[in-house]
Amino acid sequence: MQNKRALMVWGLLVVAANLRPSLTGVGPLLDRVQADLGLSPAVAGLVNTLPLxxxxxxxxxxxxxxxxxxxERLLASALVVLTLGIAIRWVPSTVSLFAGTVLIGAGIAVGNVLLPSLIKRDFPTKVGLLTSAYATVMGGVAAVASGVAVPISEVAPGGWYTALGCWIALALAAIVLWLPQVRTPRPAARAVSGHRLPWGSGLAWAVTAFMGLQSLGFYVVVTWLPQVVQDSGIGAAEAGWLLFVFQVVAVVTSLAAPAMLRWARDQRALATVNSLIMLAGYAGLLLAPQWALLWTVVLGLGGGACLVLALAFLSLRAQDAAAAGALSAMAQSVGYLLAAVGPAVFGLLHTVSSGWSTPLALMCAAAAGQTLVAVVAGRGTVPALRRG
Incomplete structure (x- = not known):
């Protein structure tokens, strides 16, 4: 029994490791992709937007x-789709690039929804610990992917195609590790989904807003932080390292999340304080951009904790695994739509205002809104809903 549970945990963690590298490895290579395929900046930007x-x-x-x-079978199918998407994107053509990206987004979307509900179902007393573990693995591999993308493209045959395609090895490993779960019969009563999405619940909307606003912040930072700090006088190489620092600090912070979750009676104070830390980071970039390293660390501290909290809310605010699946679907659907729009709006505001003050003020407002919804999202349980 213990061996089966350990294998389940390892399977979940390796699945989590596949949920971000195919996305975060694209940004550092985007200029090369654009030049080799002759894409306009707007079309090239779709490579980051389509998965969201x-x-x-x-x-x-x-x-x-x-x-x-x-x-279990649905997650296995999603891993196959993800693997196929990575393989197709390895083929050197514009059509393959975008077709593979869509498949990658589809496969990751299923994993995003199912992991919180599977943790709620099989490890209901370890939600905080396992959520932190999979968020840490997800963030750590994402940081590595962004850091090694350019070096791999410079030494590997195929250049940036291989740098994007090499993650197929990790996807295949996840399929192999997950196969035992597919072969293990599960009682019908232990299904992780079946509820209608909780559109009528105020608590569900608070969780959704928290998920969306923290996702918006993450994707704005990974998309625009290098350009923001470069325009304040920091070199391109240093700006790239700052993005790496942001992700590493976020991973380290997520490691501390289980202790914070165990200590707190509920998560209102944790969510509020870490949202305020995000607000301080954006305000710092707005008012004192010359201290970019400090504000990057501050954003990583708040962002890492907020990610773990957002993922934990999907299980902690639900009565059972089925409700967790429904809440996860709602929160991630609306949340990632907001995340997809965020970087584009941030860039548009920069263009219209000819500076970074207006878009950074928008992020301050978003962090303030996240602070307000944190007070609601951090406590309670979404009411039981009729099964669909």
């Missing part, structure tokens, strides 16, 4: 699909 749109479109469908196929 796939998250928003597919997430609400997952709770309907999981009871029919079984969550």
């Amino acid at each position: 749109l796939a998250f928003a479109v597919i997430s609400p469908v997952v709770p309907r699909m999981a009871p029919r196929r079984g969550p």
